[in-house]
Amino acid sequence: MRIWTLLAILTAAMTASAEDLVPELAVVEKVGKPTPHWLVLNDPNFLGYLDSKVYLIDTDDGRMLGMLSTGAWHSATEFSPQFDMLYSPETYYSRGNEGERTDVLRFYDVENLTAQGEVVIPPKRGAGAPHRAYSGRSDDGRFVYIVNMTPAMSVTVVDVGARKVAAEVATPGCTMVYPTGDRSFASLCGNGTVLHTSLNDDGTRKGSNTTEVFFDANTDPLTEKADRIGDVWYFVSFSGRVYELSATDSGVSLGESWSVSSRSEHGNGWRPGGAHFVAAHPQAGLFVGMNSQGDDSHKVSAEEIWQFDLETRKRVRKLALDEPVARIAVSRDSAPVLAAATEGPEIYLFDGLTGERTGSLEAPLLGAGVLQFVEVQ
């Protein structure tokens, strides 16, 4: 008799708690307000690059905020000046790896990370190992530039406001895009010059100028990896010479070049190396990934990151690394974060001003592609 009483009490208690429980409701998250410490981590997904991806990660707490699926051969992501819209150059085939090819610049709203239309572009965008400079954006946010390589070289100009292709601009013998204002961009040329292309207000080609020959593309080429502070682009050559290119809509001028290594360091094999080894910041200076593997090591990951004062052109410090680093990027704010991606899956985080290691992130297994920090104007 007593056991039946106990069971009745327990049953009554369970029924009561079940009635009080509020069932959970599954929802889809939205992305919050961006900060300069958000990282756009482009993932070429090398072993399955028909399904490349873009991760959005908050480096302050390491939280992944969401992801885009970006088709084949995604290199880098452009975004609106307010960081409310992402523009992604992508390639698709009607049957996965074959069939009709369609290249697009896809638009995604940041709040929902959802496609909001696209512009079909000429099906010849350059592809391969990811480079930041395969695309770019005009400073005022109106045009996105996409590099074509067939291997004839040109640039597709997309008017993102009107959502249409404005022009295809030939860049014979020169390629990659380095925006230099609202209506112009620079490209590197195989004959050791820089081509500066100017655009009309409708995005069509206005004209172009070529600098004098200032480097040798065979003996000591500038790498495609570069970073920009204001009107100055910083390029680094295979041997470790820094070239400062001042460039605006009105033209390009070359500053003096200087070396990141002493004669003895160069003799000991120290060279810039990695998939993207240059990052620049107005206060923190210039970061260059370096390895000690000698000539032809320009794609060998960095053993150390060297930090330089851009006023004095002197090395401030060396940042030690547990594992070699393939790619670096620095945030644009006054408390800069330097992100340094290993070959996978770890990304080291440093205080860009002090060089202190502040944490790490987990990247895709095969390592990150192009790293970009968010800029909000």
Add this chain to the structure above:
Amino acid sequence: MKAIDGWMARSSRSLAQRSSRRGFLGKLGALLVGAAAVPLLPVARASGVQPQEEGDPNTCEYWRHCAIDGFLCGCCGGSVNSCPPGTEISPVSWIGTCTNPVDGKDYVISYNDCCGKSGCGRCFCNTNEGDRPVYVPSKSNDINWCLGTQSNIYHCSTAVVLGLAQS
């Protein structure tokens, strides 16, 4: 002669109406780039004699692979100079200059990509001797060289001996 002149004039006008100068120049440019990539290389064409070789062609250390960046086709159903079944060989490529350890001579190697299937995923090598940036296309292994093929989806890379390098 007058009839020939008339025919030429009609043909020229017809051609001009059917084509644009820009289109012609574009095609001519592409042709010249393609032509420059292969027949005008500074090489002495092999005359039926293949170089003596040693080493395992399915390793990154194999001498022909001094400037390669990709999956070795020999590990994917092809070989050092053939594409795997069902893929398409790229008509253009980047080139490297590699020293054959057997005879000590430098050879020009054409790294034609095999295309149309997704990445093979086996025997990845990245050696980069003499590799140059993307704006020097003929020497850049960062470029996806599945160009001029039905699909630009990259599967693997060959390493074809074009001939002796001439210094």
